[in-house]
Amino acid sequence: xxxxxxxxxxxxxxxxxxxxxxxxxxxxxxxxxxxxxxxxxxxxxxxxxxxxxxxxxxxxxxxxxxxxxxxxxxxxxxxxxxxxxxxxxxxxxxxxxxxxxxxxxxxxxxxxxxxxxxxxxxxxxxxxxxxxxxxxxxxxxxxxxxxxxxxxxxxxxxxxxxxxxxxxxxxxxxxxxxxxxxxxxxxxxxxxxxxxxxxxxxxxxxxxxxxxxxxxxxxxxxxxxxxxxxxxxxxxxxxxxxxxxxxxxxxxxxxxxxxxxxxxxxxxxxxxxxxxxxxxxxxxxxxxxxxxxxxxxxxxxxxxxxxxxxxxxxxxxxxxxxxxxxxxxxxxxxxxxxxxxxxxxxxxxxxxxxxxxxxxxxxxxxxxxxxxxxxxxxxxxxxxxxxxxxxxxxxxxxxxxxxxxxxxxxxxxxxxxxxxxxxxxxxxxxxxxxxxxxxxxxxxxxxxxxxxxxxxxxxxxxxxxxxxxxxxxxxxxxxxxxxxxxxxxxxxxx
Numbered sequence: 001x002x003x004x005x006x007x008x009x010x011x012x013x014x015x016x017x018x019x020x021x022x023x024x025x026x027x028x029x030x031x032x033x034x035x036x037x038x039x040x041x042x043x044x045x046x047x048x049x050x051x052x053x054x055x056x057x058x059x060x061x062x063x064x065x066x067x068x069x070x071x072x073x074x075x076x077x078x079x080x081x082x083x084x085x086x087x088x089x090x091x092x093x094x095x096x097x098x099x100x101x102x103x104x105x106x107x108x109x110x111x112x113x114x115x116x117x118x119x120x121x122x123x124x125x126x127x128x129x130x131x132x133x134x135x136x137x138x139x140x141x142x143x144x145x146x147x148x149x150x151x152x153x154x155x156x157x158x159x160x161x162x163x164x165x166x167x168x169x170x171x172x173x174x175x176x177x178x179x180x181x182x183x184x185x186x187x188x189x190x191x192x193x194x195x196x197x198x199x200x201x202x203x204x205x206x207x208x209x210x211x212x213x214x215x216x217x218x219x220x221x222x223x224x225x226x227x228x229x230x231x232x233x234x235x236x237x238x239x240x241x242x243x244x245x246x247x248x249x250x251x252x253x254x255x256x257x258x259x260x261x262x263x264x265x266x267x268x269x270x271x272x273x274x275x276x277x278x279x280x281x282x283x284x285x286x287x288x289x290x291x292x293x294x295x296x297x298x299x300x301x302x303x304x305x306x307x308x309x310x311x312x313x314x315x316x317x318x319x320x321x322x323x324x325x326x327x328x329x330x331x332x333x334x335x336x337x338x339x340x341x342x343x344x345x346x347x348x349x350x351x352x353x354x355x356x357x358x359x360x361x362x363x364x365x366x367x368x369x370x371x372x373x374x375x376x377x378x379x380x381x382x383x384x385x386x387x388x389x390x391x392x393x394x395x396x397x398x399x400x401x402x403x404x405x406x407x408x409x410x411x412x413x414x415x416x417x418x419x420x421x422x423x424x425x426x427x428x429x430x431x432x433x434x435x436x437x438x439x440x441x442x443x444x445x446x447x448x449x450x451x452x453x454x455x456x457x458x459x460x461x462x463x464x465x466x467x468x469x470x471x472x473x474x475x476x477x478x479x480x481x482x483x484x485x486x487x488x489x490x491x492x493x494x
Contacts, residue, residue, distance in 0.1 A: 010084075013081065034233070048078065048079065059130070059132070067394070068137055069113065115151055134164075142179055171412065173456075177224065200220035208478050222466040250434055252435070254316045256438050297446065323402070324351060334402035335403045339408065341360040341362050348385050351385070357371035372384070372395065398426045408435065412454055449477040
């Protein structure tokens with residue numbers, strides 16, 4: 001394979017903000033590093049400048065930038081804005097990849113699934129060239145048991161330089177950090193055994209019942225960031241010298257429609273009966289339990305998701321409609337987030353008068369891009385309705401300054417990433433993030449759970465001190481879920 005390259009302009013077209021330059025200076029000469037700046041602070045610029053530095057100083061021959069499939073176009077656009085280089089795309093087309101690997105390209109752009117399909121050829125490529133790698137949205141590899149993560153563990157030592165980037169390194173649970181850091185250093189900082197690392201960092205629903213476990217959990221969590229600090233940079237919107245508009249976060253309580261309430265109670269009773277058999281919780285398995293709990297979230301959102309006979313208007317819709325009118329009346333745009341694709345389609349029909357467009361995983365990348373483009377450029381398009389899974393990452397949607405969560409999953413990553421599509425660099429207006437919460441439902445538990453996860457993430461990421469955490473920490477979600485299900489003494493993990 002080729003080792004020589006045509007002369008290329010390896011300078012950046014634009015200088016970054018001061019905190020972006022500082023981040024580059026901190027990690028530019030390290031063999032591996034992590035950029036964990038909060039979402040909305042322009043990590044892409046830091047990553048691009050680091051790739052250019054590696055190339056210009058002959059640390060690597062080429063750089064492979066890996067991102068999620070839906071963000072490839074966004075990265076192509078960013079590379080065009082910030083560099084003089086044209087990236088070479090690696091895709092599922094193996095024949096095209098053959099020619100790409102044998103080209104003198106300086107920057108390659110690929111999505112994560114390509115790493116699995118091209119693992120053998122990529123391993124050969126790493127033996128014949130000095131290659132740097134940049135993993136965008138690195139929380140994608142938070143699960144050490146996933147096939148993708150295992151592939152990256154196998155390839156890791158072959159990369160001459162390694163960088164991971166994400167605004168939510170503790171994507172959902174404190175131990176989500178382990179696999180990401182293991183990719184960088186092989187297990188030096190956080191240990192080589194995942195179960196050992198996880199043991200004291202599990203935010204379970206029964207944590208509050210054991211004060212000794214609480215103390216071990218808090219002490220272990222407080223020490224995590226210090227262990228990765230030598231090769232990690234992390235800034236939040238409050239810690240950098242940049243002025244962003246205010247972000248106002250509020251909960252709006254909503255009553256279930258009467259028929260909706262009946263359906264909710266039926267599902268709650270059914271779930272309670274399943275959870276407890278012979279006085280014991282039989283669904284301690286977190287993943288299985290969460291799937292069942294999600295049924296309650298669906299009913300509190302829109303019962304037709306689980307009951308085709310439902311014909312009434314869900315309780316949240318009229319409140320949402322009033323919020324849309326209030327935003328549109330002052331010439332502003334809104335993103336509506338829901339976890340369910342059928343909800344996206346339904347809300348788009350109901351809000352068609354506002355030029356609503358849709359983004360979810362059942363639509364093609366082309367269709368999603370068209371919707372986003374229209375939302376950004378068409379004054380008559382006032383509303384974008386999306387699932388976090390399809391649009392929570394990598395997108396700048398500051399044409400809007402309102403975000404409404406019609407419902408929320410149990411994922412902290414989904415929630416934080418989605419709300420900050422509007423609150424980021426280039427936003428000039430105050431931002432309003434609204435959570436619609438059906439009273440006396442699982443929505444209230446989700447709100448408390450996400451708050452607890454966020455606080456734990458802040459401590460694990462070094463955003464707050466142990467003292468600050470201890471003053472605010474509550475483990476009430478453990479008792480609340482029993483109340484939600486009408487149980488006594490049983491627990492689940494989330």
